[in-house]
Amino acid sequence: MAGSMHSLYIYAINAKDVEFMEVIQVERVRKSFGPKDALADVSFSIPKGEIFGFLGPSGAGKTTLIKILTAQLNPTSGQASVFNQPAERMRQSAQKMRFGILTDNSGLYERLSVEENLELYRKLYDLPKAAVDKVLQFVNLSGERKKKVNLLSKGMRQRVMLACAIIHEPELLFLDEPTSALDPVNSAHIYKGLRYLNEKGTTIFLTTHDMAEAELMCNRVAILYQGQIQVIGSPKELKRQHRKHAVSVDLTNGEAYELPIGGETADRIADWMKRGLIDRIETKEPSLGDIFIKMTGSELL
Amino acid sequence: MSISLKRARAIFVKDYKEFSRNYAISIILVFPILFAFLFRSAGSALPGAIGFLLNTSLVILTSLAQACLIAEEKERNTLRSLMLTPATTLDVLIGKSSLVFVMSAVVLAISTYILGYEPANIGTFTAAIILSIILYTAAGTICGLFSKTVLEASLSILPVAFIFTGAPWGAVLAKDYPVFKVLDFMPSSQLVHLLGLGDTGYTTGDVLKPLLIILAWTVVLTVVSVVLYVRRLKDE
Numbered sequence: 001m002a003g004s005m006h007s008l009y010i011y012a013i014n015a016k017d018v019e020f021m022e023v024i025q026v027e028r029v030r031k032s033f034g035p036k037d038a039l040a041d042v043s044f045s046i047p048k049g050e051i052f053g054f055l056g057p058s059g060a061g062k063t064t065l066i067k068i069l070t071a072q073l074n075p076t077s078g079q080a081s082v083f084n085q086p087a088e089r090m091r092q093s094a095q096k097m098r099f100g101i102l103t104d105n106s107g108l109y110e111r112l113s114v115e116e117n118l119e120l121y122r123k124l125y126d127l128p129k130a131a132v133d134k135v136l137q138f139v140n141l142s143g144e145r146k147k148k149v150n151l152l153s154k155g156m157r158q159r160v161m162l163a164c165a166i167i168h169e170p171e172l173l174f175l176d177e178p179t180s181a182l183d184p185v186n187s188a189h190i191y192k193g194l195r196y197l198n199e200k201g202t203t204i205f206l207t208t209h210d211m212a213e214a215e216l217m218c219n220r221v222a223i224l225y226q227g228q229i230q231v232i233g234s235p236k237e238l239k240r241q242h243r244k245h246a247v248s249v250d251l252t253n254g255e256a257y258e259l260p261i262g263g264e265t266a267d268r269i270a271d272w273m274k275r276g277l278i279d280r281i282e283t284k285e286p287s288l289g290d291i292f293i294k295m296t297g298s299e300l301l
Numbered sequence: 302m303s304i305s306l307k308r309a310r311a312i313f314v315k316d317y318k319e320f321s322r323n324y325a326i327s328i329i330l331v332f333p334i335l336f337a338f339l340f341r342s343a344g345s346a347l348p349g350a351i352g353f354l355l356n357t358s359l360v361i362l363t364s365l366a367q368a369c370l371i372a373e374e375k376e377r378n379t380l381r382s383l384m385l386t387p388a389t390t391l392d393v394l395i396g397k398s399s400l401v402f403v404m405s406a407v408v409l410a411i412s413t414y415i416l417g418y419e420p421a422n423i424g425t426f427t428a429a430i431i432l433s434i435i436l437y438t439a440a441g442t443i444c445g446l447f448s449k450t451v452l453e454a455s456l457s458i459l460p461v462a463f464i465f466t467g468a469p470w471g472a473v474l475a476k477d478y479p480v481f482k483v484l485d486f487m488p489s490s491q492l493v494h495l496l497g498l499g500d501t502g503y504t505t506g507d508v509l510k511p512l513l514i515i516l517a518w519t520v521v522l523t524v525v526s527v528v529l530y531v532r533r534l535k536d537e
Contacts, residue, residue: 070385093303093387101385107378109315111322116315123311124386164382 021047022084023172023203024069029078031064031227038064040227041078046220048171051194051204053218055211055292060224062207063103066174069205070101082172097125100170104177106161110150114141114160117149118167125168135163138193155186162190166197173197175206179213191217211288223292230295235288242291243284250280258284304395308388312396316370320400326369326451333358333408337415351418352469352493358412359433359489360462363405364441365455370397371445372454390531398438405434421498425508429495432512432519436488439522440465446526446533469493488518 024046031039038061046052054062067073068080071090080087082099089095108117118132125131136142139159149157158178166173175194179187194217198204208214214221215235222232231238247265249257251272259265272278286294320327336357340350374380374397383393409430420426440461448454468487475481484490491511498507 072381072385093305093389096385096387105378106382107374107380109319109379110377111319112315116318120311120315121386124308124383124388126307126387 023048023050023082024052024205025079025081025084026065026069027079029065029068029075029080031061031068031073032076037227039068039075042224042227042229043078044222044229044232046203046205048203049198049201050219051198051206051217053214053221054205054207054224055209055214055221055288056207056224057209060209061227062224063176065224066101066103066176066205066207070099070174097168098170099172099174100165100168101174102161102165102176102178103174104180106165108149108157108160108164111148113146113148114152114163115145117160118163121164121167127168131167135167138166138196139163140189155182155189158182158186159189162193166193166202169200170202172203172205175204177208178206179208179210187213211292215288221288223288223295225292225296231291238288238291239285242286242294244286246284248282248284249278251277252279253277303389304391305387305389308392309396309399312383312388312393313399316397316400319373320366320370320404326366329362329365330404330408332361333412334415337412341416349469349493351413351416351496352489353466354412354416355409355430355433355496356466356469356489356492357462358409359405359437360458360466362408363401363434363437364444364461365458366404367398367401367438367441368445368448368454368458369451370401371442372448372451375445375448376450390527394442394527394530398435398442401438401441402434405437406430409434418496420496421503422508425495425498425512428512429492429515432515433488433492436515436519436522437465439519439526442526443522443529446529465489486514488515491515 022045024044026045027043029039029042030037042061042065054065056062064073068075069082069087069090071088074088082090083095085095090099109120112120114136115132118135122129122131133142136145139162141156141159141163144152144156149160152160162178165175173194178194179190182190191213194204194206204217206214206217218235220232220234221238223230233241245261246258247261247269249259249269249272251257259268269278269281333354336354340354343350371380374383380393384390388396441458444457444461445454448457465487466489468484469490471481472484472487472490473481475485491514495508495511
């Protein structure tokens with residue numbers, strides 16, 4: 001009896017810990033617009049501190065899910081929870097203080113300066129004055145604070161929007177295509193900032209159709225296609241699961257081979273090595289893009 | 302739903318800065334004052350001048366400015382961003398409407414002074430103007446919510462202008478065409494009744510009936526604008 005009570009107690013503790021650790025839980029969520037299912041039976045969870053990538057082509061349902069999780073939409077069926085509460089509660093001011101959001105169509109006030117835009121957000125989040133300076137330094141825009149937004153480049157505007165989304169240092173950050181149409185230098189600025197935030201404890205939910213971005217940033221990814229999750233896991237795991245069991249070998253004499261992994265291949269490689277013929281040797285690992293094509297049979301758009 | 306005056310004030314200040322730098326829209330502040338000078342030059346006793354001035358100003362200033370402010374936020378996707386901050390629907394609506402309210406109150410007061418109109422009862426006049434400003438702000442909010450761009454918002458005001466400013470004139474035809482009697486229940490017609498009260502010889506009923514009709518319009522349009530605001534920001 002005492003033993004069973006003890007196990008029950010441990011179970012309760014563990015269940016509580018698991019719930020506490022999971023920032024987002026989505027169970028069998030479906031969202032229909034008329035006869036079309038934007039999301040069909042989607043389930044996953046995101047633990048605290050993770051950078052989770054939700055990948056898929058345009059129109060796959062990524063933005064719809066962000067809208068459900070931020071209470072802009074209600075699911076047709078299923079359960080979505082954020083901070084261990086129904087997602088609909090994210091409409092409450094107290095909950096809105098806990099998350100930030102940057103979407104590809106987030107807006108800025110064009111006639112106001114960078115600083116005036118951020119001042120508005122500072123006041124809406126009821127933050128001290130220093131918050132504006134801090135976030136401007138963070139997105140590396142201190143020198144542009146007096147500039148009107150309509151005079152900024154696209155990359156700078158995106159950084160201002162990121163600043164608006166993180167000025168209150170949210171526990172959870174939703175990013176919907178944060179670097180779409182940005183050049184590599186500006187994308188790198190954003191990635192650096194996001195990694196820093198994540199190190200400080202912010203959980204990041206990132207949607208993108210850029211597989212390289214996901215591979216670079218995310219601890220785990222889910223590939224969404226036609227409203228359903230096709231595969232979920234860390235980029236490393238997924239690549240391991242979907243890798244070809246083969247090595248490719250380039251020889252110094254210009255010959256190239258793709259050989260199955262096994263004893264016979266090991267012998268051949270050892271022989272080439274002894275003879276100094278190996279120029280390059282690598283395992284055949286797929287990219288996330290290759291996995292996406294394999295899972296969906298579709299090219300990315 | 303809670304209201305935070307701090308947040309509403311932040312939105313008011315933001316709107317003031319945006320509005321003051323948007324010359325295409327802020328120019329509308331001049332029109333009521335211009336009309337007032339025109340009517341004054343025609344003589345302050347010009348019949349119906351004050352009614353026309355106030356009703357027209359309420360449409361071209363109050364409703365149009367509010368519709369443009371809402372439509373511009375929609376056009377630039379800033380309204381949705383605003384709604385994802387801790388600001389509640391009421392914070393946003395109060396913040397956005399306050400600027401139009403203050404501007405309308407100041408400009409209408411100046412225009413009335415320029416025209417030289419002296420109300421029979423200042424309390425009744427003030428109450429009617431305050432209710433009318435709220436009412437026309439709500440009408441502007443509704444027009445702005447149905448518009449995708451500022452241009453659409455400016456056009457969507459036309460029916461409001463036609464119905465509200467035309468109603469007092471249409472009501473005159475009620476003797477020959479009884480169907481026009483309905484226009485007498487428009488808030489603009491009731492405002493004209495109130496403005497036409499003489500210094501002496503009016504009963505409490507003469508004051509209360511128009512005020513109550515304007516109040517009813519104000520309540521209905523304000524509720525409709527809030528409900529529409531909440532629904533239009535959802536993608537269902």
